[in-house]
Amino acid sequence: MKAKFLKVRCTGCGNEQSVYSHASTIVRCNVCEKTLATPTGGKAEMKGIVIGAVEQSG
Numbered sequence: 001m002k003a004k005f006l007k008v009r010c011t012g013c014g015n016e017q018s019v020y021s022h023a024s025t026i027v028r029c030n031v032c033e034k035t036l037a038t039p040t041g042g043k044a045e046m047k048g049i050v051i052g053a054v055e056q057s058g
């Protein structure tokens with residue numbers, strides 16, 4: 001599966017931020033530092049609410 005950025009909403013504060021689908025490190029919310037994604041070795045496991053993919057040009 002092609003790697004991409006996902007729009008993820010934090011379940012703690014509602015902040016929305018882009019998270020790399022194959023993040024190799026734990027991704028935390030920029031606002032409250034709640035964990036949004038954890039690495040699994042492949043596709044990261046999303047802990048927040050995935051709203052959709054971030055459209056990328058090119």
Ligand SMILES: [Zn+2]
Pocket residue numbers: 010011012013014015029030031032033034
């Ligand atoms: Zn948050």
